[in-house]
Amino acid sequence: MAGMKNWLKWNVAVSLIGLLIAQESCAPDPGEALNDRKRRENEEEIKAYIAQESLPAAKDDVTGLYLAKTKTVPTGQTPVVGDEVRFYFVQRRLDGVIVDSSETFAKKPSVVTIGAPLQGTITARLYTGLQLLKEGEEGIVLAPYDPTDNKSGNLLLPAYTPVRYDITVVSVRTEEEQIQDYLVAKGLTAAEKTASGLRFLLTKAYPDSALVKVGQSVKIKYKGTLLNGNQFDANADGADFNIGTGAVIAAWDEALVKMREGEKATIVLPSTIGYGQLGKAPIPPYASLAFDIEVVSAK
Template identity: 35%
Template structure:
């Protein structure tokens, strides 16, 4: 669609803004860099952790292996559990069995140290990440003040799933108990929640009046609900994202439906922001639109 109205909400503890990072990044304060890496090395030896070093100075060890599991690919949705601790053993945050976290992988949506660690973990595996402060929460107090600035951290994680866009869509349909009426080769699913076989078909050149709302697949609220008003859609002019317009043409006047499609038919790699500058739609986001066709002329 064109207008966005709701910020993308993510878990505040581990989310960062969509800004670029470089693997070569080193904290400009050399003392902090040395302190962190020394502390982490000492901690690993003291606790008998056979760690391996990866990007950003992160050290990791797989504590439960699943060699046949899938490694995450860019834009996969990660479903994981975590416990965050200081190196003195103090637990400062936890996402346990019933509070799994979901984040896109490889898009700088997470802490740099988490991105680096998850690149080495397969579905079904558990791991420990020891992350220097400059690749974790940095030079500010974090986690409600529980974590002082410039503090290296330990993440104990379980990676439940790494879902592709298609898998995310299938999971969304299953969770909502939808029955797909039409599956197109481009990945668009049309789900008719109210069929009107006698309704007039929609064709290019018409202006279609609709009610609609658009959501991310895990959102509890839409990013755009049309403000409760109807919207006029001129078909065939390319004024709207392809998944929305193509899906709309699979409905008839009077019908209601849900249009679900991959990011290739939506906003692709583009980040969409709301009116106050928050991320409303991250890159590589499959979308779902609930639509009611009111009339066509």
């Protein structure tokens, strides 16, 4: 009888040990960071989804995203820093629930400039996925949770949720291409192009008046717009600026010494002689600009 009791105790002890081992094998590694564990779990979910949907998706080793191109354009332009990308997208959870999308039916593509701060307008995962596609291409991007993503952690898209993006890249345009498109659209193709990339077109001439000189204080009326037509600054009464001293952007220093008192001109300029890769609110980074300027006086 005593032997039977001892056997039962031993059997219960072995069962408890086995249960503890099983629980520990299923429990997360206590040394594994939460973000790392969630990303690993996301990877498993994505792989299962790829198999379920029979998607020809491959992992990009640099970004960690999974890409299945549904339309390829081998000769398409690849977006690089400074390029404007126009695109359509639909963002879904892997259970099919749509989280976000561009205005596809209204034919209003979303726009982003590569290398510019996202400013909350586009998720980190979508931004990275866009750079895996060329102009004209379409693709499915599957993305694990990204702790830098600025649009997760809500009721529709809880934190640590993997997502699917269906993306169509409408266009990829360099600054030079954007400027050329603008000149054609505005009928400014006769503008002179200088070595810096400045486009200069005199719209009102006073050939008998004095040329503006470096070092002079010049009173200028002006209006500045982005190439999409949005006005960011204007002065209809005239403001005084010193020319050739760095008090104005390089494009103005270059353009104004081509002008005389009383003359008007339209200039279009790349960001390299404007506000550069950082921009200056409300002017975005890598923004090409257009100005209508009038020299009121120079002294």
